[in-house]
Amino acid sequence: MNNKVIIIGAGPAGLAAAITLAEKNIAVLVIDEYLYAGGRLLGQLYEEKPGTWWNGIVESERLVERAKAVHVEFLLQTSVSDLEKIGQMWVIHTTKGAFRTQHLLLATGAAESPFPIPGWTLPGVMSVGAAQVMTNVHRVKPGKRGVIVGVNVLSSAIAMELQLAGVHVAAITLPPTNLLTEGYSNPLEVMTSLLHVAHMAPSPLVKIGSKLMKNDFMKKLGITFYPKNGVKMWDIPIMLRKAVIEIVGKNQVEGVILATVNTDGSIVKGSEQHIKADFICIAGGLYPLAELASLAGCPFHYIEQLGGFIPLHNEQMETNLEGLYVAGNITGIEGAKVALAQGEVAALTIAQHLNGGASNHDIKLAIQAVEKTRATAHIQFHPEILAGRQQMKQIWNESVGSLSIH
Numbered sequence: 030m031n032n033k034v035i036i037i038g039a040g041p042a043g044l045a046a047a048i049t050l051a052e053k054n055i056a057v058l059v060i061d062e063y064l065y066a067g068g069r070l071l072g073q074l075y076e077e078k079p080g081t082w083w084n085g086i087v088e089s090e091r092l093v094e095r096a097k098a099v100h101v102e103f104l105l106q107t108s109v110s111d112l113e114k115i116g117q118m119w120v121i122h123t124t125k126g127a128f129r130t131q132h133l134l135l136a137t138g139a140a141e142s143p144f145p146i147p148g149w150t151l152p153g154v155m156s157v158g159a160a161q162v163m164t165n166v167h168r169v170k171p172g173k174r175g176v177i178v179g180v181n182v183l184s185s186a187i188a189m190e191l192q193l194a195g196v197h198v199a200a201i202t203l204p205p206t207n208l209l210t211e212g213y214s215n216p217l218e219v220m221t222s223l224l225h226v227a228h229m230a231p232s233p234l235v236k237i238g239s240k241l242m243k244n245d246f247m248k249k250l251g252i253t254f255y256p257k258n259g260v261k262m263w264d265i266p267i268m269l270r271k272a273v274i275e276i277v278g279k280n281q282v283e284g285v286i287l288a289t290v291n292t293d294g295s296i297v298k299g300s301e302q303h304i305k306a307d308f309i310c311i312a313g314g315l316y317p318l319a320e321l322a323s324l325a326g327c328p329f330h331y332i333e334q335l336g337g338f339i340p341l342h343n344e345q346m347e348t349n350l351e352g353l354y355v356a357g358n359i360t361g362i363e364g365a366k367v368a369l370a371q372g373e374v375a376a377l378t379i380a381q382h383l384n385g386g387a388s389n390h391d392i393k394l395a396i397q398a399v400e401k402t403r404a405t406a407h408i409q410f411h412p413e414i415l416a417g418r419q420q421m422k423q424i425w426n427e428s429v430g431s432l433s434i435h
């Protein structure tokens with residue numbers, strides 16, 4: 030087992046890396062705790078442009094087939110709980126024993142940030158990602174009529190997926206203002222961040238409207254006169270002037286208390302109304318799932334545009350710890366296509382270290398492919414992603430040194 034590259038995470042980043050390595054005759058073991066390979070790709074389903082669908086299950090199946098054809102080994106339903114470095118080897122502690130490797134790639138993806146709302150412990154309250162997995166992966170409807178709390182790119186995409194599956198989404202609304210919902214509960218801030226992704230909106234009205242809101246004055250005007258009952262996308266009202274202040278029900282979710290909010294997020298007293306629902310999704314955004322990098326001893330930097338605390342790494346996907354690499358959402362929150370491209374970069378870097386199986390030129394081209402994919406990405410989780418990537422590059426250059434291939 031010692032001569033194998035080990036990859037933790039069978040999402041798009043891990044799968045792309047495994048295929049690239051195995052195609053170069055490098056033995057690879059992919060460890061993942063889930064039932065199937067594919068990671069968060071499995072839940073994804075959306076129309077990229079009219080008539081062209083991104084179907085995550087189909088994409089995952091294609092990747093797994095390609096991986097199996099080049100003899101990538103999979104160990105699923107196996108959680109990694111700890112990492113340590115003994116001599117030159119990384120020791121990976123899992124629920125199925127310990128594994129060793131000199132070259133370890135962490136491709137553990139992202140996790141969701143929840144926020145508390147009164148009543149959130151009732152059965153029927155779930156994260157928006159859980160609703161996505163239930164619907165698109167397990168084909169189980171989370172309920173008949175739901176309300177999504179938290180307006181962002183992911184919640185809008187998943188609302189559309191629920192609607193496609195025949196689940197009624199009564200509204201996507203803001204959460205109430207508290208210390209933990211800062212940034213998610215202020216109508217103006219939420220609208221400003223949505224304007225960056227308005228090109229994804231299915232409605233020409235929204236696209237045109239968003240183009241008019243170029244300066245602060247127009248944005249303030251826009252949010253002041255934003256319809257209280259929301260603007261419909263995919264027939265779902267996106268309510269930027271309403272917040273769910275409580276989830277109600279006796280033994281399970283029966284509805285929410287919805288209130289109108291002022292432009293600063295404060296509640297308009299007396300505006301509270303009861304809305305019926307049998308499930309509620311909380312959508313607090315995503316952050317990189319990087320605990321294993323922390324256990325390994327990687328330094329971390331907080332970069333808001335990348336989604337939170339990020340392990341120090343360079344463009345070749347190396348960390349500053351010998352033999353440890355990262356790829357995909359662990360390095361910052363982006364869509365699956367960017368994760369795929371990053372996986373290839375990591376694999377080429379590992380191949381170069383192992384047996385000179387990739388040249389500097391190959392790696393440079395792969396990095397350019399990441400940049401190109403990023404520039405044309407259908408889903409952008411953070412409008413300032415490029416600035417975040419630039420910040421990490423600068424931190425690396427200042428702390429570890431400039432890279433030889435640039």
Ligand SMILES: Cc1cc2nc3c(=O)[nH]c(=O)nc-3n(C[C@H](O)[C@H](O)[C@H](O)COP(=O)(O)OP(=O)(O)OC[C@H]3O[C@@H](n4cnc5c(N)ncnc54)[C@H](O)[C@@H]3O)c2cc1C
Nearest residue numbers: 038040041042062068069109137138158357358364365368
């Ligand atoms: C809930 C959710 C919904 C998303 N929906 C979308 C969407 O609709 N569209 C979109 O473009 N992007 C979406 N994303 C972003 C998504 O993360 C990327 O699109 C892409 O899947 C990232 O690829 P990745 O390979 O980095 O990680 P992932 O696809 O997240 O794969 C990581 C894998 O690592 C495994 N893993 C993690 N920790 C361990 C451990 N300790 N031991 C063993 N295995 C472990 C996980 O089981 C998982 O299979 C979503 C993310 C989340 C969290």
